Every structure is written in C-alpha cells, then in structure tokens.
Amino acid sequence: MLVSIYRYNPEKDDAPYMQDFEIELPKGKDLMVLDVLNLLKAQDPSISYRRSCREGVCGSDGMNMSGKNGLACITPVSVAAKNNKLVLRPLPGLPVVRDLVVDMAQFYKQYEKIKPFLINDNPAPAIERLQSPEEREKLDGLYECILCACCSTACPSFWWNPDKFVGPSGLLQAYRFLADSRDTATQERLSDLDDPFSVFRCHGIMNCVNVCPKGLNPTKAIGNIRTMLLQRAT
Amino acid sequence: MVTQITSFGRSGLYDWMMQRISALVLSVYSIFIIGYLVLNPDLTYEQWSGLFETTAMRIFSLLALLSVGIHSWIGLWSVSTDYIKATGVRFFFQSLCGLAMFIYVVWGVQVLWGL
Numbered sequence: 001m002l003v004s005i006y007r008y009n010p011e012k013d014d015a016p017y018m019q020d021f022e023i024e025l026p027k028g029k030d031l032m033v034l035d036v037l038n039l040l041k042a043q044d045p046s047i048s049y050r051r052s053c054r055e056g057v058c059g060s061d062g063m064n065m066s067g068k069n070g071l072a073c074i075t076p077v078s079v080a081a082k083n084n085k086l087v088l089r090p091l092p093g094l095p096v097v098r099d100l101v102v103d104m105a106q107f108y109k110q111y112e113k114i115k116p117f118l119i120n121d122n123p124a125p126a127i128e129r130l131q132s133p134e135e136r137e138k139l140d141g142l143y144e145c146i147l148c149a150c151c152s153t154a155c156p157s158f159w160w161n162p163d164k165f166v167g168p169s170g171l172l173q174a175y176r177f178l179a180d181s182r183d184t185a186t187q188e189r190l191s192d193l194d195d196p197f198s199v200f201r202c203h204g205i206m207n208c209v210n211v212c213p214k215g216l217n218p219t220k221a222i223g224n225i226r227t228m229l230l231q232r233a234t
Numbered sequence: 235m236v237t238q239i240t241s242f243g244r245s246g247l248y249d250w251m252m253q254r255i256s257a258l259v260l261s262v263y264s265i266f267i268i269g270y271l272v273l274n275p276d277l278t279y280e281q282w283s284g285l286f287e288t289t290a291m292r293i294f295s296l297l298a299l300l301s302v303g304i305h306s307w308i309g310l311w312s313v314s315t316d317y318i319k320a321t322g323v324r325f326f327f328q329s330l331c332g333l334a335m336f337i338y339v340v341w342g343v344q345v346l347w348g349l
Contacts, residue, residue: 156316157316160315160316160317161315161316193246194245194246194247195245195246196241196245196246196249196312197246197315198246199246200246200247200249200250201312226247226250229246229247230247230251233247233248
C-alpha cells in the first residue's frame with residue numbers, strides 16, 4: 001500500500017513536502033494507522049509523530065488521515081485509506097513543529113481561558129460535595145473529552161480566529177462546568193463568554209461532531225451555552 | 235473574553251439574536267410578497283401601489299428594510315473578521331458595507347414614501 005506522509009524538518013527543509021512510502025501490510029488483519037506509522041518508523045527513524053497509550057485514551061496521536069481528523073491508534077487502515085492510498089498530515093490549522101507533530105499552545109490557551117476547574121467558594125464539606133444521580137447525568141457526554149484537538153482543528157472558525165474563538169473542545173469543557181451543580185461561578189463564566197467571538201463564532205457546521213473520536217457532541221454543548229446566555233439576558 | 239467594539243450590538247448574544255430575528259422578518263416578508271404575486275396574477279399598477287400606500291405595509295416594509303441592513307451588517311462583519319486579516323483593508327471593507335447599508339435604508343425609505 002502507498003502511504004504518503006507530510007514531512008517537515010524546520011532545521012533542514014525550506015518547505016514542507018509529501019513523502020511516499022510503499023509498504024507491504026500483513027494479510028488477514030486490519031492494522032491501525034498508528035501500527036503502519038510504527039512499521040514505517042522502523043524503515044525511516046526520522047519520521048516524527050506523537051503517540052502514547054495506543055488505545056484512544058491519551059489523545060496524543062490526533063492527525064489528519066486522508067482528509068479527516070482522528071486518532072491514528074483507533075482508526076483502522078481500511079477506514080482511513082482511500083483507493084489503497086493512505087495520506088497522513090498533521091492536524092490542520094496549528095503550527096507544525098516537525099512532520100506530524102503540531103504546536104498545541106494555542107489550543108491549550110483557549111482551554112485555559114474557560115477556567116477548566118470547579119469553582120466553589122463555599123467551605124468544603126467533610127467528605128465530598130454530593131450530587132444527585134440526575135445532576136451527575138448532566139455531565140455525561142461532556143467530561144469524556146481527552147483534549148486530542150481533532151475537533152478544534154477541523155473547525156474553520158478556529159482556523160481563522162484561533163486567538164479569539166474558544167473552539168469546540170474548549171466550549172464543550174466550558175459547558176461541562178456550567179452544567180455542574182457543584183460549580184458556583186456560572187454567572188462569571190457566562191459573562192466571560194458573551195462576546196462576538198468566544199462562543200458565537202460557531203456557525204453550527206458540526207465538523208467537530210463529525211470527527212470526534214470519542215463520539216461527543218460539542219455543537220450541542222455550544223447550543224446549550226447559547227440558551228443559557230439567552231435565558232440570562234431576556 | 236474578547237472585547238470587540240465594532241460589531242453591531244457589542245455583545246455576541248445580541249448580534250446572534252438580531253441576526254435570527256432579522257432573518258425571520260425577511261423570510262416572512264419574502265413569503266408574503268411572493269404569495270401576493272402568486273395570488274394576484276393580473277396585478278395592476280394601481281393595486282400594487284395601493285398595497286404599498288397602506289400604513290401596515292409601510293411598517294412591514296420598513297421593518298424588512300432595517301432587517302436587511304442589520305442582517306447584512308452582522309453577516310459581513312463576521313465574514314470580514316474571518317477572512318480579512320490586514321486591519322486597514324478590513325476597516326475599509328467594513329466602512330464600505332456600513333455605507334452601502336445606510337444608502338439602501340435611506341433610498342428604500344424614499345421609495346416607500348414616494349418622496
């Protein structure tokens with residue numbers, strides 16, 4: 001099978017280029033894209049990419065596989081390859097450090113902006129802050145995000161305004177804390193989001209939902225944030 | 235938080251709401267005009283100008299006209315902040331859009347009232 005990989009080493013190359021590799025895949029089993037990368041790295045140790053848990057939990061190996069963002073470790077080659085060709089590129093929109101490794105600083109900056117931690121100034125109870133099963137249920141589909149950046153880097157609004165638009169991943173986390181019954185900073189959180197960019201640059205095209213490897217729905221969370229803002233203002 | 239001062243209402247929620255309300259007005263107005271034309275195939279000039287002389291129709295048309303201005307300003311402001319990165323060019327484009335919308339509204343008022 002033909003594997004085309006985005007190569008860029010800023011110390012040596014003037015510009016990025018695509019390098020083609022021909023690889024013989026073992027018959028009778030469907031490898032994951034990460035397995036293919038590991039085989040290729042044995043051939044050419046200079047290929048750079050991030051990976052860690054190799055089972056879709058750590059979120060390190062987010063990349064663009066034949067045009068669609070996803071985690072290389074849980075995407076079968078049969079799904080990612082088109083016409084027996086696999087094209088691997090770094091996540092779009094973020095600065096490339098080397099080959100498939102991107103600089104996530106902008107992404108984390110947006111995450112930091114939404115204050116991704118529980119704010120509650122009331123004295124902590126002796127054991128823990130309790131929630132009813134119903135209150136806990138509201139966090140399902142929100143807390144599972146692994147910050148792989150597949151969604152935000154698939155979002156054109158994030159490409160054009162990565163410094164101002166929080167992006168689907170950050171907004172999913174913003175709603176995770178807005179929806180938490182134990183958090184008491186709801187009003188402050190909403191005030192921080194009510195500007196023309198942070199939330200409202202989302203035009204609901206749902207690229208984020210389409211690529212999320214964990215099957216989460218940031219567009220729905222963004223809709224809920226809008227409803228909360230509207231309820232507060234009218 | 236991004237404090238942006240050249241959008242329409244300065245608040246993201248307000249712009250978003252106005253964009254939707256104006257869209258609703260424009261769709262109702264379009265449906266009404268198309269419906270009126272379909273239901274009156276033998277439309278005469280007198281009937282048509284008579285329609286626009288009623289106060290209700292003038293209110294409705296002015297509402298639609300203002301909606302065009304608001305809707306296109308919010309929309310084009312968003313487009314320009316997405317795609318035009320040079321501040322000078324963006325400012326020029328936004329000024330041009332603002333001017334065009336102002337002209338359309340004033341011109342539309344003239345047409346409506348036959349001034």
